[in-house]
Amino acid sequence: MNSETRPDAALVGRGNREGARLFREWFEVLTQAAEQGRGGAYVFVMGSLGELLRTFDLPLVFPEINSLQTAVRHVAHEYLNEAEDHGYSPDICGYVKADVATQMRSGVLPMGRIPKPAIAICTNACNTYIKWGEIWERMYGVPIVTLDVPGNRSAASRSGPGEPEFETDRRYVAAQIKEIIPLLERVSGVKFDIDRLRENMAHANTMNRCWKRVLELNRTRPAPFSALSDGTIYLGVANTQRGTAAGAAYFTDLVEEMAYKGREGIGTLSEEKYRLLFVGVPCYPIFRRFAEMFAEGGGTFVNSTYLWFASGGANTGFECRLDDPLEGLAEGLLVGVRDAMDSMFFHTQSLLEMYRDYDADGVIYHPIKSCRTVSTGLADSRRALMAAADVPSLYIESDMMDRRVVSEAQLKNRIDAFFEGLATRRRPPALETGGASQRT
C-alpha cells in the first residue's frame, strides 16, 4: 500500500481541498446571481448574520474576502489605483478601495463576479464597515443597516450572559435584529421563516463547536495545521458557509482530520522547531512568501488572534439557544462579536494564556497600514505582554493589500534575526546544562 492509497490519504489535506471547493462554489453562486441581476446581501466577517440572511435566499457577499483575494492573486494594486484615482486617499483601508474599484468594474473580480448589493448589514466591530456601507448607500441607494453590537467597555469590565450590563446590550441587539427582518422581507420578497432560522442556527452552532475544537487540536505537537495559511482557508469557509449544512459538515470533518493528524504526529512542517502565535492580519500581497519566511526558520503558527476575530468570535464555541431563535441569535451575536472585539482591543491576558496553552515559543505582531482597528494598539499590547512575561516577540509592519508598503527584504531580515534570537535562547549555557535543551 503506497502513501496515495493509505486510508489516511483522503483525510490529510481534506480541509484544504474541500475548503477550496466550497470557496469556488460560493463564488459560482455569486457570479450566477450577478449574471441574473439579483442583488446580494453585503456582510462582514465580524457579525455576518449569515444564519438569518440565508432564510431570505440572499446570496452573501463578503467584500473583505473579495478584496483580500485580489491581493493574494497579485492584482490588488490595479484596484487600489482605480479607487485612488476616484479620490480615495492612499491612507485609508485597502479593502474598501479594492471594493470601490470592484463596484466600478460592475463586480468583476479575478474569481468571478459579485452581484450588486440589495442590502448591507454592517456591524460596528470595525468602524470602517460603517463608512464602507455609506459608500454603497451613495452608489446604489440601497438600505444600509448598522447592526450595533456594543463591546466590552474595558479589559476589566467584561460581562457575559445573565449579567445586567450584558443583558442591557442584548436587548438592544435583539431589538435591532427584529427591526431588520421586515426590511429583509421587503428586499428579498421572501417571508421570514423562523424554523429555517432555527435550522441555520443549529448548523452555525455545530460550526462554532467544531471551530473551537479545531483550534484546540492545534495544541498538539507538531501542530496539525498552520494558523496562518491553512487557517485562512478554514476561516473562508467559516464565514461564507455560516449557517449551512455544508459548513457544519465541513467543520465536523475538519475536527476529524485534525484529530487524526494529531494522533499520527503529522505536522504542517517536516521539522517544527518553533511554535509561534500571530497577532494581526496576514500580509496578503505576499501571502505564501510571508508564511515561507517563517517556515524556513522552522516556525509554525499554532494560533492567531486573526482566527478569533475574523471568525466573528466562532472560536468561543458558543452555541445559541434554539428554543427562542431571535433571542438566541442576539445573544450569540453579542457573545461572538464582543469576543472578536476583545481579541483586537483587550487581548493581553488571552495571549498570555494562548502562549501557555499552545506551548508557544514566540509571538509575531503584524500591524498593517490598512487596518487601524487591529493595528492601533499592537505596539502597546506587545509592551504589556513583555512586561507581564518573558515572551520573545517580533513586531513587523506591512499591509494586507498594498504592496507599496510591503518590503519583503526588510521583513526577511527581521524574521531571520528573530529566529536567531530564538535559537540563542534555546542554546544551553556552555558547560552548565550537560547539553540538555531548555527554554529560559
Place this chain on the structure above:
Amino acid sequence: MEAPLNNVASFLAWEGKPIDAILDRCRELVDDPSFPTVRRWREGGGKVLGHFQVYFPEEIAHAAGMLPVKLRGASVEPTHADSRFGSYLCSIVKTTLEIALNGSIQVDLFVTHPICDAARNLAGVWGRNFDFPCEILYLPQNANAAHAPAYLRDEYDRLRRRIEAVAGRAVRADDLRRSIGVFNENRALIRRLYAIKRESPWLLAAEDAYALLAVGGMIPREEHNALLRAALPQVESRPARPQDRFRIVFEGGFCEQPPLDLIQAIGRSCYIVDDDFLIGLRWILEDVPLDGDPLAELARAYIERSSYSPVQHDSRKPKEKMLLQRIERAGARAAVLTAAKMCEPGLEEQVAYTHALDREQIPYFVSEFEENMTSYEHLAIQLETFVENLMFD
C-alpha cells in the same frame, strides 16, 4: 459668576479685561500644552474626567462635581506615546496619550468612544498604561434603531454609576437637571458666537472665534458661560467693517484640531462663516428639556436633535447633504474640505463631499493638516490662489 461645584475658578486671567485681551488669553490657553486650568482645578481638590473626541455627555460628569475635559491632543512631540502606537495613525491619538504620560494633564477617569478604529483602541491602550479607570462609552452606532434612545439612556446610567464611584458622590436627577441648565446656557451662547461668525464675520477673527469656543472644553462650563457672556457683547459692538473676503465653510475639524496658526492663515483670505471645529461642544442643537428623566432627555437630544459628523452614521443625516445645508445656511460660497492626516473617517468623507459639491457646482479647496504642523506658507498660498481664482471667475 455662577460657581462651579467645587468652587475653584480655573481661568481668571480674562476677567475685567477688554475684548482684545480676553481673546489673547483664550488663544494662549488653547495653545498651552500644560493645561493650567485643569491643574488648578485639581489643586483645588477637584476631580477630572478626560474624554476623547468627539461628543461626550459632560452634564453627567458635571453633575458629579467633576471637571469634564475635552481631550483633543496638543501640539507636543509624542516622545513617550510613539512607542505605544504603530506608524500609520493620526497625531491626536498619540499626543493625547503623550500629555497624560508626561504628566501635563492628570485625569481620574478616561473615556473614549467608538468614533473610529483608532479611538476605540484607546480604552485598551490607556488601560494598560494607567491605574485610573479607562473605558469606552458606547454611544449608539445605529442611530436609526427604535431602541437606540432607550439603550443610550441605560448606557448613560452605567456611566453615571461609574462616575459616582470615581467622584465619590451620588448623582441625583436634580443634580443632572442643574447641570443640563448650565450646558443649555452654554449651547445658547455658542449659538450666539456662531451667529456672529455667520452674520458679521468681520467682527471676530477666525482664530479668535475658535479660541472662544475651544476654551469651553478646558474650563468649568460656568466659567465658559461667564466668559462668553462678557465677551460676546463686546465683539458685537466692535466698530470693525466688512472686508472683501470670501465666505467659506471649514469642514474637517471634528476630531483632531488644526493649529491656531492654520486657522489664522485661512482667515486671512476667507471668512469662516461656519465649521465643524470641536463639533462635540455644539453637537446638541437645542436646549435639553429640564423636565422628565434627565438621562433619557440627554439620550434623545444626542440622537434626535444633533449635528452631524463623519463618525456618526444616521440615514436621516447624509453627511454631504448636511454639508450643503451648512453652506447654504451660512451663506457661504465655497468650502475648505480638510482632513487630519491618517484620519480615515475624514478622508473617506472628503470623497463624498467633493462629489456632492461638484454636482452643486460649489467651489472647494481640499487639504490635509496635522495638529503639529508648523509651516503654513504653502497652504496659505494655495488657498489665496483658490480664492483669487474664484473672485476673478
